[in-house]
Amino acid sequence: MADITVSLPDGSERTLPQGATGADLAASIGKRLARDAVVVEVDGAPRDLSAPLHDGDRVRIITVQDPASAEHLRHSTAHVLAQAVLELWPGATFAGGPPIEHGFYYDFELPDGGTFTEDDLERIDAKMREIIAADQPFERFELPLDDARELMADHPYKRAFMDLAASGDDADGEVSGDGVISFYRNTPTFVDMCLGPHVASTGGLGNFRLTRHGGAYFRGSERNPMLQRIYAVAFPTAAELEEHLRVQAEAELRDHRRLGVELDLFSFPEEIGSGLAVFHPRGGIVRRLMEDYSRRRHEEAGYEFVYSPHITKADLFETSGHLQWFADGMFPPMQVDVPDGADDGAAGTTYYLKPMNCPFHILIFRSRMRSYRDLPLRLFEFGTVYRYEKSGVVHGLTRVRGMTQDDAHIFTTEEQMPDELAGTLTFVLDLLRDYGLDDFHLELSTRPPEKAVGTEAEWERATEALRGAAEGMGLALVLDEGGGAFYGPKISVQARDAIGRTWQMSTIQVDFQLPQRFDLTYVGPDGERHRPIMIHRALFGSVERFFGVLVEHYAGAFPAWLAPEQVRVLPVADTHLDYALEVAAQLRGGGFRVDVAPADETLGNRIRRAKGDKLPYVLVVGDDDVAHRTVGVNPRGGEVERDVPLGSFAERLHGDVESKR
RNA sequence: GCCCGAGUAGCUCAGUUGGCCAGAGCAGCUGUCUUGUAAACAGCAGGUCGUCGGUUCGAGUCCGACCUCGGGCUCCA
Incomplete structure (x- = not known):
């Protein structure tokens, strides 16, 4: 042979x-x-x-040393999870179980509508480790469709995947469409339908941890039944798993909801309502500094500041199309000015809380005749909007029902648009860098097939203009097919934070629709009326979300320019209080945010509290300092320095603030 | 909105199968201590046990509805 x-x-x-x-x-x-x-x-x-x-x-x-192995190890471990669940719950059935970033999941349906509990995860984990210890082989075999359907007679979701594939659907990649179905057998009783490949046997697996369980619609559609999903993390090596778990624990400590309470930044009083935040004084300082700096930069970049009300008559949102396309995201209407004695619900005038600022800025544009000389016209507002988010999605500051957008609408001619987009994107990225974020990628969201106004040609032009601007930035560009808003495509800026998580920040959208719906015009050099184009853009996205992201990015330890309290002065004993007050007064005179903690408690305890508050600097002053007009400097994350002249400390702090460190 | 879980003092949590006056640490307040770099000591105060209703001789504990929060799905700035 x-x-x-x-x-x-x-x-x-x-x-x-x-x-x-x-x-x-x-x-x-x-x-x-x-x-x-x-x-x-x-x-x-x-x-x-x-x-x-x-x-x-x-x-x-x-x-296992090759990162490409992770996907296969995860996939094989998912099969072990399925085997464990099917053994522990006779009568249970299973759907899909793909590898995902950091791990895998598997969807099940338990008998009698059962659900998983925390304790179940432990039992399942133990069973999985038994299967791994048994070192069962993964044996591949293939069957024609009919035989495959028979083999999976007790598993309707597996058959559904086969049917989908047979009808040309991608079937979530669970089966191939060529009419031959592949399976893997681990034991005489456990067989899973799978394209493969798999590891040779279960013995090489084991660096995983079951993390969560929850409901998940079959194939992600609300119209389908809800299955029970188990998530796990899994890595080729134990060291990688440990590292991942360490980062997770770190992320938990950075959680802005937890730090918001600990650092007294903001809260969500139950009395106000779900998803509605109040900012406390310390959070208020940070927010005001964020906003002030943004205002200054926007002014320098040629934006003009406007203000608009939070509520408006329904007609405005009829014209804009929001009531047609965005009604689900709006708070229900209110009837006002109902005539006395009228019991007809339709009487009076209907008002809505605004979910977006654009129509208001449009009315400002339209308030008088505009010339091409006015363009581009850049209208900016910290505009507070209200969105009726479904009850299950509200989450800390990152998903709220009342938020303030740093929102601007730029009215341009079509010729100006490409330059304006490129300029806007550059401006946005520059400004994000000043807030400490510097690792970005871009995402281009295109026309949503079932929910879009305007012609395909208009969408095409807008999308290409955005693509051109995005490609000019030299950043990775990811396509988000069908992810645009109803009125236009968008670029979103995704920023990676200090521990590697990505957050959607800024969005830039091109809009041909609203100028038409509101019949906006400007007079061109030819004396004729022309239709302007609108660019919607927000940099923080929402101030609340951006605030939450910054809290997590900095783990609550804000750089000096944003820190609510930059310095706390601790007199060693009461006899040093006057000097401490003098130091504080002098620094305050220099524009710094400074407090004094009198000697009611031990110095050690006051240091501990100040460290817990994550201040950039703690100053300790005692006999030597009073005598020589110096301070002891205890910087965050640094070594204690004694006998530092007050003037040089002030310079150092000034330098930190200026450099935004 | 859907699936699961949770709600006890400002925060973190105890509270056994329904049964004496609901507890602790931290935080707060009052004293004492006068401190050189991450927890001095003592005392005081603080809770209609998320809300409303039900079962029961008796409910923090059992049941229901609602509110809020957490994890997931869907959605999204």
């Missing part, structure tokens, strides 16, 4: 006997490679180690 020859990524070739598998190949190269091999890629396509190789195959062996 003829041998086969395969090539490896380094260009070398190896000759193996006919019928040799990826595992054989690995074994022929080295013991360690054989042990660490997870799957192989043949001509770029992942395959089981047990699959026979063919003459001329280009083969890459993926080991």
